[in-house]
Amino acid sequence: MTDSHPDLECRDLVKDFSDFKAVDRVSFDVPQGSFFSILGPSGCGKTTLLRMISGFQSPTSGDLRIKGKSMIGVPPNKRPVSMVFQHLALFPTMNIGDNVGFGLRQRGVGKAEIKKRVEEVLERVGLPGVSARRVDQLSGGQKQRVAIARCMVLEPDVLLLDEPLGALDLKLREHMKVELKALQAEFNTTFVYITHDQSEALVMSDNIAVMNKGRFEQIGAPHEVYHEPATAFVAGFVGDANKFDAKVTSANGSMLSLVTDAGTEMKINAAGASLNAGERTQVFLRPEAIELVATATTNDEGCNVSPGVVESVLFNGANSSVTVRNSAGGLVKVALPQTGGFAALQKGDAVFTRWQPKDARCFSAAEAGS
Amino acid sequence: MMTWFGPEELQAVRLSIKVASWAMVASLPIGILTAYALARWSFPGKQLLNGLVHLPLILPPVVTGYLLLLLFGPMGPMGQLLAALNISVAFRWTGAALTAAIMGFPLMVRALRLSFELIDPKLERAASTLGASPLWVFWSVTLPLALPGVVAGSVLAFAKAMGEFGATITFVANIPGETQTLPSAIYAFLQVPGGETSALRLVVISVLISFAALLVSEALNRRLIKRLAAA
Ligand SMILES: Nc1ncnc2c1ncn2[C@@H]1O[C@H](COP(=O)(O)OP(=O)(O)OP(=O)(O)O)[C@@H](O)[C@H]1O
Ligand SMILES: [Mg+2]
Numbered sequence: 001m002t003d004s005h006p007d008l009e010c011r012d013l014v015k016d017f018s019d020f021k022a023v024d025r026v027s028f029d030v031p032q033g034s035f036f037s038i039l040g041p042s043g044c045g046k047t048t049l050l051r052m053i054s055g056f057q058s059p060t061s062g063d064l065r066i067k068g069k070s071m072i073g074v075p076p077n078k079r080p081v082s083m084v085f086q087h088l089a090l091f092p093t094m095n096i097g098d099n100v101g102f103g104l105r106q107r108g109v110g111k112a113e114i115k116k117r118v119e120e121v122l123e124r125v126g127l128p129g130v131s132a133r134r135v136d137q138l139s140g141g142q143k144q145r146v147a148i149a150r151c152m153v154l155e156p157d158v159l160l161l162d163e164p165l166g167a168l169d170l171k172l173r174e175h176m177k178v179e180l181k182a183l184q185a186e187f188n189t190t191f192v193y194i195t196h197d198q199s200e201a202l203v204m205s206d207n208i209a210v211m212n213k214g215r216f217e218q219i220g221a222p223h224e225v226y227h228e229p230a231t232a233f234v235a236g237f238v239g240d241a242n243k244f245d246a247k248v249t250s251a252n253g254s255m256l257s258l259v260t261d262a263g264t265e266m267k268i269n270a271a272g273a274s275l276n277a278g279e280r281t282q283v284f285l286r287p288e289a290i291e292l293v294a295t296a297t298t299n300d301e302g303c304n305v306s307p308g309v310v311e312s313v314l315f316n317g318a319n320s321s322v323t324v325r326n327s328a329g330g331l332v333k334v335a336l337p338q339t340g341g342f343a344a345l346q347k348g349d350a351v352f353t354r355w356q357p358k359d360a361r362c363f364s365a366a367e368a369g370s
Numbered sequence: 371m372m373t374w375f376g377p378e379e380l381q382a383v384r385l386s387i388k389v390a391s392w393a394m395v396a397s398l399p400i401g402i403l404t405a406y407a408l409a410r411w412s413f414p415g416k417q418l419l420n421g422l423v424h425l426p427l428i429l430p431p432v433v434t435g436y437l438l439l440l441l442f443g444p445m446g447p448m449g450q451l452l453a454a455l456n457i458s459v460a461f462r463w464t465g466a467a468l469t470a471a472i473m474g475f476p477l478m479v480r481a482l483r484l485s486f487e488l489i490d491p492k493l494e495r496a497a498s499t500l501g502a503s504p505l506w507v508f509w510s511v512t513l514p515l516a517l518p519g520v521v522a523g524s525v526l527a528f529a530k531a532m533g534e535f536g537a538t539i540t541f542v543a544n545i546p547g548e549t550q551t552l553p554s555a556i557y558a559f560l561q562v563p564g565g566e567t568s569a570l571r572l573v574v575i576s577v578l579i580s581f582a583a584l585l586v587s588e589a590l591n592r593r594l595i596k597r598l599a600a601a
Contacts, residue, residue, distance in 0.1 A: 054499055076498045089496035093514040102510075103500035154500065 005068035007032045007190040008053070008158050013062035015048050015214075022048040024214035025062070030158070030192060030207075035184050037201040038194045040211030041237065046194040049211075050160050053192065054083050067157055082151030083160040087167055088143050090135045096122070096146055097131030103154040121153040122146075124186060141172050145179075152187050161193045165200065177203050198238050202226065210234045232363040235284035242290075242332050244283040245365065248275050255357070258283065262330035266304045269357040273364070280365035287321055288335040289359035292342055293352045303354050308332075310349045324353055379568055381547055382555035383575060389463060389551055390531035393470035394524050397478060401523065405482030406508075410491075426537075427476040435540025438469060442541070465542040466549045473534045474527030481526055481587070485519020486512070522590040529583035533576065552576055 006029040015023040022045045030036040038046050051057040053064060055076035064071045071079055082103075090099050100121060101114045109117070115131075122128055125145040130138065138146065144164065151159055164180075165173045181204045184191045195201055201208045202222045209219045210233070218230040229235035236243060246258040246266070254271045258281065268283065275281055296305050308326035320336040322345060332353060336342055345351075407413070408420055426434050442449045443460050452459060459465035489512060497507040513520070535553035542549040544558060556572045559565035 054495075056495060076495070077501050077503055079499075081499065083496065083499040085492050085496060087490070087492060089490070089492040091493060091497070091511055093511075093517075102497065102502070106501045106506065150500065160499075 005065070006030055007067060008036075008192065009063075009065040009068075010053075011063040011065075013049070013052060013064060014060045015045070015052060015057065016060040021214050023052070023059075026211075026214075026216050028209055028216065028219055030190055032190055033188045034206040035181065035191045035193065035204055037205040037208045038192070038211055039198055039201040039208050039238070040196060042196055044211045045214040046196075046211060047162060050083070050162050050192070050194055053158070054081055054160055055079050080157040081160055082154055082156040082158075083162065084147045084151060084164045086163045088147040088164070090143055090147060090150070092135050094135075095131065096127075096133050096135065096138070099135065099146060100131075100150045100153055102150065107154075117153055121149045124152075125149045125183065140168050141176060141179075144168070144176060145183075148180075148183060152183075152189065156189065158190045158192060161191060163195055164193075165195075165197075173200075180204060202238070208238075210238060212237070229284070229361055232282045232284070235282075235361050235363070240287055240333065241284040242287065244285070244330070246281050246283050246362075248277050248279045248281060250277050251275060256281075256362070258362075260328070260330060263328040264306060264326055264330050266360070267302075267357045268360045268362055270360070270362045273362050275362065275364060281362045282365055283360050283362045285332070285355065285360045286335075287333045289355050290332065290334040291354045292322070292324075292334055292337070292345075293354050296352050303356055305352055305354045307350065307352050310345055310347055310351060312347055313345055324351060326353065375571070376568060378546060379555065379572055382550055382552050382572065385463060385466075385547070385550065386532050386552040389466045389470050390528050392464075392467040393474060393531040394478075394528045396467070397471040397475055397527060398520070398524060401475060401478040401482055401527070402513075402520065405479045405523075406486055406512075408479070409483045409486035423479050424476045426473050431473070431534070431536025432540050434473065435469065435537035438465075438472070438537065438541040442468065459542075461542050461545060461549060463542075463548055466538050466551060467531075469538045469541050470531035470534045471527075473537055474530035477530050478523040478527040481519050481523030481591075482516065485516040485522075488519075489515045518590040518593045522587040525583045525587045525590070529580050529587075532579055532583075 008030040011027050013023055013026045014021065026049060028036075038049065040046055048057065052059050055071065055074060058072070066080055091102065094102070097115070097118050100118045104114045104117060118131060119128070122130060125148060127142060127145055127149070130142070130146075135143065147164070165176050168176060177200055184204075193201070193204065205222055207219060208222055208225050210217045210225060212233045218225055218234045220228070225234060226239050229238065235241055244260040244262070244264070246260040248256055249259055250257045254269055254273070256268045256270050256273070256275060257265065258268060259265050260283070266283070293305075296307070306326045306328075308324040311323045311325045311331060314321045314323070321333055322336060322342075323331050323333050325331055334353060336345075404419070404423060408416065439460070440446050442452070442465065444453070449460060457464070459468055493511055493515070494507050497511045498504070502510065532551075533553055534551070535557070538549070538551060539554055539557070544550050544554045550558065552572055552575070556569045556576070559569035559572070
């Protein structure tokens with residue numbers, strides 16, 4: 001019946017250090033074979049959480065189960081988890097083959113069998129025939145794959161990865177994102193991946209937990225976390241967003257009229273935000289939810305349209321954007337359409353910005369804590 | 371003197387090598403444990419242990435020798451304990467080895483501790499998530515990484531043991547063939563008329579051994595740092 005259990009279950013995990021809570025009542029499940037990311041800013045408690053899962057730190061309270069078995073009190077070497085570290089931690093005194101075979105030797109597997117399994121797993125990560133090389137004879141990306149092979153050869157129930165791409169340069173990081181996801185699919189092993197880089201989490205994960213100050217603010221698929229953020233923190237942390245501090249002037253069901261602190265009026269369809277007239281709010285609006293138009297027309301019915309002037313053009317290939325200063329003086333970032341219609345846009349050009357009331361997200365400023 | 375090298379001189383060199391080798395080999399396991407504890411663990415009395423280890427480096431050797439005599443002499447508590455086990459160290463070469471081990475211990479522990487401190491604990495953690503028990507982690511990961519430090523520490527302790535004089539002569543005296551090590555022999559030759567040439571030959575040997583030890587230790591230290599940088 002163990003099959004009915006998720007690979008990893010955490011229930012109300014808490015870790016207190018002498019002066020504060022590093023991890024605060026965290027609960028989540030990771031189903032077999034899925035890629036689960038924990039995304040949060042530096043110092044939010046990600047490593048502490050991972051250390052509890054790997055067994056290097058014991059939780060102050062709460063329970064942690066792997067394949068249905070509680071891991072409380074089980075030492076790291078007896079847990080069915082392996083871990084890939086930020087600086088990979090390959091053993092410099094051993095060659096690649098001995099590094100990958102380390103865990104098998106520990107289990108008492110025979111020499112010939114180790115050799116065979118090491119070769120197999122190296123082939124699966126795309127590095128056949130490197131067994132005899134020294135660690136310093138591999139590139140950064142190759143070391144990365146060896147670190148994963150060293151864990152995967154043991155067929156762990158759960159593979160933990162603590163910012164494994166952090167030490168790589170940008171180009172390689174982009175490449176390894178795709179590769180890690182492919183490796184995870186290839187091995188069909190449960191991955192728990194921590195990162196402070198939202199694009200890593202969005203690209204690779206089946207599910208993302210967004211962590212802030214020791215707590216999980218939201219758990220969801222990448223598109224949910226991105227399009228339906230549960231809290232102001234998630235809306236601000238995941239992806240790019242324009243943020244306005246505003247006040248509700250009138251509320252009619254889910255339709256809100258707001259005025260930002262900069263003085264811009266806007267209408268928002270905020271289902272579920274339950275805000276009343278007079279309340280302060282934080283509004284988040286994705287740059288790609290805003291359209292640039294040359295003139296205001298009648299099909300703007302119901303949209304938020306405001307005139308503005310281009311403040312700067314940030315050309316970055318497919319990710320180009322402009323910032324527009326609207327008539328009230330506020331700045332908004334707008335993604336440039338892929339069609340190239342605005343390719344010749346220049347600083348100082350007059351434009352209109354237009355967006356749908358349903359595309360903004362707003363949160364009570366009291367909840368956001370600011 | 372018929373040959374270039376007199377029997378007494380040869381005897382002193384041989385005895386010194388025997389004493390220093392035993393001192394080094396016997397103190398190595400204790401030195402590794404002590405250095406690892408000082409580098410990695412926190413426990414009550416850690417500073418006290420650290421002080422105790424370094425004491426022979428700071429105390430006048432005569433004082434250390436005298437303390438050893440009080441402790442391990444025929445009347446001393448440790449001496450009587452050992453006597454019950456039929457082991458005698460007072461005025462024996464074993465006593466010289468014990469003295470040499472204690473005098474070389476701080477040097478050994480310092481070199482070992484440094485090499486343990488330079489090892490990234492992540493490597494050890496990685497080994498334990500791969501299923502290795504703490505002892506096996508130490509044996510297969512930590513110790514190989516610290517190996518240059520182990521050798522450097524041993525070489526230093528050996529050299530110190532070869533040259534130890536004050537504590538040795540105080541504790542086990544200067545008995546030719548039993549406790550007369552190289553420095554004691556030099557001292558004895560200088561006390562008798564016409565002994566200068568013998569003394570000089572031993573001095574040359576002494577300088578050579580010490581110098582070689584230092585060179586080896588330096589070279590190993592450089593290798594240690596290079597090796598850890600490559601990790
Ligand atoms: N042993 C400890 N004793 C006291 N406080 C600790 C200890 N370990 C971590 N902390 C604190 O707990 C908080 C969370 O640390 P943690 O290492 O889990 O953060 P993180 O999310 O991994 O950050 P980063 O992205 O920078 O690695 C930090 O404020 C840190 O200073
Ligand atoms: Mg961390």
